[in-house]
Amino acid sequence: MNDALATVLIAMLGGAIRVSTPFMFVALGECLTEKSGRINLGLEGTLVLGAMCAYAASYHTGSPWLGVLAAGVAGSLLGAIHGTICKLPKVNDVAVGIAMMLFGTGLAFFFGKPYIQPSAPRLPSIALGAFADNPGLKSALDVNPLFFVGIIIALLLGWALKNTRWGLVVRTVGDSAPAARAMGISVDWVRFLTTTTGGFLAGIGGAFLSLSYPGSWNQGLSSGQGLMAVALVIFARWDPVRCVLAALLFGGAGAIGPSLQAIGITQGYYFFNSAPYILTLVIMVATSSAKRSAKDMPGELAVSR
Amino acid sequence: MALVAPATTDRATHITAAQPTSVSRGFVEQLRISSEYIAIPAIALVVAGALFAAFLMLVGKSPLEFIAYVWQGGFGSLFSFQNSLQRAAPLILTALAVAIPARLGLTMIGGEGALVMGGFTCAALAIPMVGILPPWLTLIIMALIAAIVGALWVGLAGFLRYAHGVNETISSLLLTYIGIAFMNFFVEGMLRDAANPNKPSTKQIGEAYMVGKIPGTDVHWGLVAGIVLAVLLYILMERTTFGFAARVTGGNIRAALMQGLPVGRLILICSMIAGACAGLAGFYEVAAIQGRANASLAAGYGFTGILVSFLARHNPLVIVPVAVLFGGLVAAGGLIQRRMGMPDATVLVLQGLIFVVLLASETLYGRFDLFKEAKLRERT
Numbered sequence: 290m291n292d293a294l295a296t297v298l299i300a301m302l303g304g305a306i307r308v309s310t311p312f313m314f315v316a317l318g319e320c321l322t323e324k325s326g327r328i329n330l331g332l333e334g335t336l337v338l339g340a341m342c343a344y345a346a347s348y349h350t351g352s353p354w355l356g357v358l359a360a361g362v363a364g365s366l367l368g369a370i371h372g373t374i375c376k377l378p379k380v381n382d383v384a385v386g387i388a389m390m391l392f393g394t395g396l397a398f399f400f401g402k403p404y405i406q407p408s409a410p411r412l413p414s415i416a417l418g419a420f421a422d423n424p425g426l427k428s429a430l431d432v433n434p435l436f437f438v439g440i441i442i443a444l445l446l447g448w449a450l451k452n453t454r455w456g457l458v459v460r461t462v463g464d465s466a467p468a469a470r471a472m473g474i475s476v477d478w479v480r481f482l483t484t485t486t487g488g489f490l491a492g493i494g495g496a497f498l499s500l501s502y503p504g505s506w507n508q509g510l511s512s513g514q515g516l517m518a519v520a521l522v523i524f525a526r527w528d529p530v531r532c533v534l535a536a537l538l539f540g541g542a543g544a545i546g547p548s549l550q551a552i553g554i555t556q557g558y559y560f561f562n563s564a565p566y567i568l569t570l571v572i573m574v575a576t577s578s579a580k581r582s583a584k585d586m587p588g589e590l591a592v593s594r
Numbered sequence: 595m596a597l598v599a600p601a602t603t604d605r606a607t608h609i610t611a612a613q614p615t616s617v618s619r620g621f622v623e624q625l626r627i628s629s630e631y632i633a634i635p636a637i638a639l640v641v642a643g644a645l646f647a648a649f650l651m652l653v654g655k656s657p658l659e660f661i662a663y664v665w666q667g668g669f670g671s672l673f674s675f676q677n678s679l680q681r682a683a684p685l686i687l688t689a690l691a692v693a694i695p696a697r698l699g700l701t702m703i704g705g706e707g708a709l710v711m712g713g714f715t716c717a718a719l720a721i722p723m724v725g726i727l728p729p730w731l732t733l734i735i736m737a738l739i740a741a742i743v744g745a746l747w748v749g750l751a752g753f754l755r756y757a758h759g760v761n762e763t764i765s766s767l768l769l770t771y772i773g774i775a776f777m778n779f780f781v782e783g784m785l786r787d788a789a790n791p792n793k794p795s796t797k798q799i800g801e802a803y804m805v806g807k808i809p810g811t812d813v814h815w816g817l818v819a820g821i822v823l824a825v826l827l828y829i830l831m832e833r834t835t836f837g838f839a840a841r842v843t844g845g846n847i848r849a850a851l852m853q854g855l856p857v858g859r860l861i862l863i864c865s866m867i868a869g870a871c872a873g874l875a876g877f878y879e880v881a882a883i884q885g886r887a888n889a890s891l892a893a894g895y896g897f898t899g900i901l902v903s904f905l906a907r908h909n910p911l912v913i914v915p916v917a918v919l920f921g922g923l924v925a926a927g928g929l930i931q932r933r934m935g936m937p938d939a940t941v942l943v944l945q946g947l948i949f950v951v952l953l954a955s956e957t958l959y960g961r962f963d964l965f966k967e968a969k970l971r972e973r974t
Contacts, residue, residue, distance in 0.1 A: 330763060374950065377957035383701055383763055384904070385953050391897060392946025398939030513771040520764050559782060563775035566768050570754075573768075579759040 293552045296425055300551045303429025304544020305537050306436055307502040311336065311511075312536035313439040314494030315518035316525065317446060318364075318487035320532050323522055324450060325483040326463035326476075326589025329371050330386025332491040333515030334393020335364045339495025341401035344506035348409035356409070357435070357496040364492020365485045367393050372481035390515075404506050412500045425551075433501045435493070440533055442490070447529040459483060463587035491515065517569045524572045526585040542568045623968060630965035635905055638955035642948040649943065655934055667929035668922025675922075676812040680883075681895075682914075682921030683813075684709065686820030687875035688899025689917055690827055691748065691868040693908040695762075697831055698864050699844035700755065704766030705872040706896025707773035708747045712740035712873025713880040714777040714796075717887035718785055721797050729803045737877050744873015745866040747773060752865025756858045762865075774892050781888055795888035805882040816878030821914055823871060828910040840864055872896060894942075898924065901949045920945075 315332050322329045339360035347356030371389050375382045418430025450456040462469040462479045469476050498514075499506045521539060525531035546561030577583060582590075619627070647657035668678045688705040695702040716736040723732045751769055754760040782794040789797075805814050831837035840860050843850040850857050875895060880887055902920055906912035927941040934940075960966075 370950070374954045377954060379957050379959065380953060381956070385950065387701070387703060387763070387900060388946060388949035388953050391901070391942065392950050395939050395942030395944075395946040399937050399943050402937040402939070512774075513768070516764060516767055516771075520761075520768070523761075559775055559779035563772050563779075566771045566775065570760075570765060570768050570772070573760045573765060574754060574758050577759040577761070579757055582759075 296552050297548045299423070299425045299429050300548035301541055301544045303425075303431075304548055305540035306429070306432055307540070308543040309533075309536040309540025310433060310436045310439060310497045310501070311494035311514055312518045312521060312539050313436075313443070313533055314497065315491045315515050316521045316532040316536055317439065317443055317529055318368075318490030318494075319519050319522045320487075320525070320527055320529055321446065321459070321490070322368075322480075322483050322487035323590060324463045324527055324587055325459050325480045326466065326587050327372075327375060327382050327480045327484060328386060328519075328590065329368065329389075329484055329487060330383055330516070330519060331367065331371055331389030331393060332386075332487070332519060333511065333513065334390040334397070335367045335488050335491040336495040336498065336511050336515035338367060338393040338397040339364045339492030340499035340510050341397040341404065341495075341506060342492070343496030344409050344499040345400070345404050347411075347500055348404060348407055351410055353410050353412045353500045356500055357412070357493055360492040360496035361489045362492070364495065365489040368485040368488020368491075369481070371488070372484035375484070376477040376481060398508055401506055401508070405508075408505070409500070411504050412497075414501070433497065435497050435501065443529040443533045450529070460587070463589050465588050491518075494518075513566060517565060520569045520573055523583055523586075524576050526576075526583065527587060528585070539565055539568065619967070627965055627967060630959065630962070631907055633962075633965070634955050634958050635907070635952060637958070638952040639905075639948065641955075642944075642951040645951065646944050646947050649947070655936060659934060660930065663930050663933055664923060664926040667926030673812070674925065677925045678918060678922035679811075679813045679817055680921070681924045682917040683816035683820050684875040684879055684895040685899050685902050685917035685921055685924075686824055686913055687816070687871045687878075688896045689902035689906065689913045690820075690824060690899075690910060691744075691872040691875075691896075692900050692903035693906070693910055693913060694827060694831070694864050694868045694871075695748075695752070695861075696903065696908040697837075697844050698840050698861060699847065700752070700861065700865070701763045702748060702751060702766045702865060702868055703763060703900050704748050704751055704769050704869070704896075705875075705899050706892060706894070707766070707770030708744035708869045708872035709876040709879065709896050710770070710777050710891045711747045711773040711876070712744035713876025713884075713891045714773075714780070714887040715743045716740040716877050717796050717799060717880045718780065720799050720803070720881075724800055724803055732799075732803055733805060733881060736881055737874060740873040740877035740880075741870040742873070744869040744871070744876065746869065748869025748872065749862060749866040752861045755865075756861045770896065774889075777887060777891070778889070787886070793888055795886045798886050799881065800885070803881070804885060805878065814878060814882035816875070816882055819874065819878070820917070823874075824910040824914050827867070827871075831910065836860075836863075872899075898945060901945055901952075904949065905952060 315336055319329060319332055342363040343356035343360035346359035347353045367389060371385055374380055374385050412433055414431040414433045417432050418427040421427045421430065450460060458474055458479060461472065462474060462476050466476045498510050517539060521535045522532060525535045543565045545564050546558050549561065550558060650657045650660055667674055669675050688709060691705040691708065692702060716739040719739055720732055720736045747769055748766060751762050751766040754765050755762040781796060785796050786794050787797045807814055808818060831840060839855045843855060843857050843860055847857060876891060879891055884890055898920055902913060902916050906916045923941055927938055930936055930940055931938050
């Protein structure tokens with residue numbers, strides 16, 4: 290029994306690291322975008338398109354890292370479209386996000402059709418578990434470098450938002466657009482840049498999905514991870530480092546089903562599959578309030594809600 | 595509608611009557627001003643069409659061929675037009691599921707989830723009734739179950755919005771994923787029909803227990819239900835104090851609260867109406883098309899319905915023709931896939947493009963002198 294429990298826990302640790310990486314990238318991208326006072330709900334579409342582009346580029350060039358780059362570029366294109374449209378007066382950024390989600394998914398399915406069968410070179414992982422004898426632990430600690438890249442980006446982003454000039458600019462735009470305008474900052478331009486950068490990060494999250502874990506391209510690759518990551522930003526109270534921790538929590542929740550499968554419990558696999566969605570919903574209920582806007586919420590977001 | 599206190603009711607009707615529209619303006623001028631709401635979405639459709647044509651040429655396909663197949667597959671013959679109407683039925687219902695909360699200022703996009711949950715639960719609960727209860731009673735019970743489950747599903751998002759301030763767009767979409775997972779859990783598990791090894795499904799409800807076709811056509815009764823509901827909901831939203839209160843809330847929630855309107859109740863009821871519509875769409879998909887519940891229920895009607903509602907500017911009556919248009923597009927999808935050798939996602943790309951361009955076109959309102967009131971025009 291103890292062995293079984295250890296297997297589950299080790300599998301969950303490995304799962305949390307693997308499953309959390311795309312959450313982390315999307316959440317960091319959304320965090321940056323929301324810090325500037327705009328919501329991009331379309332990152333689910335960005336994630337899917339990023340996954341497809343990464344897989345296709347890796348297949349054609351033979352280099353998975355070029356795939357990651359392609360995913361980032363595709364993601365920033367979608368972000369740039371969102372940013373451009375939302376610059377126009379009277380346009381609702383939430384609705385545009387929904388439209389971009391459908392558009393991005395459509396594009397990914399359209400161009401991704403020929404890549405469902407062939408297998409592309411995948412991203413290598415770092416064997417941190419080389420010392421361990423337990424094969425389960427060994428595979429759990431096979432960590433993809435993107436995981437660490439994500440953590441570094443989170444630390445950098447957190448530091449830059451607090452301590453640099455452009456961090457101040459982004460926060461000012463997000464907290465009070467009139468104040469930013471008075472300072473001579475172009476609010477639209479800053480939001481365009483943060484949305485584009487956010488799209489870049491979300492695209493890389495997609496590259497992880499298709500090139501590392503689960504590590505193949507198909508139409509059911511992402512089912513709501515991009516959306517949950519957006520919700521996760523609220524839970525992380527718009528702090529990049531907390532985004533990483535929240536992503537790990539979500540990764541752990543997402544790993545429950547597969548981990549139980551590892552010891553032969555397949556009953557309720559679909560139920561555990563829905564655990565991350567339910568967790569997201571519960572967390573949203575717990576962190577939101579009808580009477581006040583969420584703690585640390587950028588002021589411009591509070592206005593638009 | 596006894597939802598609003600009598601005193602407010604009087605005031606509300608008074609304000610409606612005193613609105614300057616159609617009193618001071620002539621009919622022609624009124625027509626000219628309101629044609630802005632047709633012209634701008636039409637411009638958006640044309641621009642999106644042009645962009646899509648460019649996209650097709652980029653991937654080496656002929657836009658003219660595409661149009662020909664959409665016509666042939668969606669509208670060209672009586673058979674294909676009936677097929678389009680068949681697909682328009684769930685689209686009307688899922689679009690209503692977006693439109694009603696939208697009048698309250700809510701962006702609810704959980705129609706797909708309510709459709710799946712409504713369709714699945716009514717199929718699952720109907721199977722034990724088959725052979726015991728007469729078909730007409732079973733169908734009524736199924737429709738009620740589907741509507742109630744759908745109402746509770748989207749109503750939950752509405753409740754969380756009002757009582758806990760949870761963003762309804764995210765929560766309703768999350769509920770969609772949960773609904774699909776819920777169905778898969780049962781369909782691949784304890785309710786799986788062992789006689790059907792290829793596709794995990796519930797048992798068939800049986801031919802005798804299915805909704806029939808409208809006499810003389812090949813279209814099921816869901817289309818009539820959709821149109822009737824669209825008319826009823828139009829009357830509810832435009833011609834009753836309930837609808838007026840809802841629109842005031844959508845226009846300015848603070849003003850509505852100050853006025854003493856029951857905002858919480860309005861949000862809850864409108865969300866539940868929305869969910870009931872989408873749940874009914876699920877009922878018709880099960881009882882008129884599939885005959886059982888399986889993953890085919892999540893065919894994307896809920897998502898296309900979002901676009902239909904936005905294109906119709908959330909007007910229940912306009913939703914009907916727009917849904918027929920998109921029903922035709924969806925119906926032609928198979929033909930385009932076979933004849934042009936394009937992926938089934940082609941329609942999805944076109945829909946996404948239309949949606950994006952349509953939202954961008956919002957910026958055009960009030961920009962054209964042509965649509966302005968004569969008095970305002972002289973001034974500028």
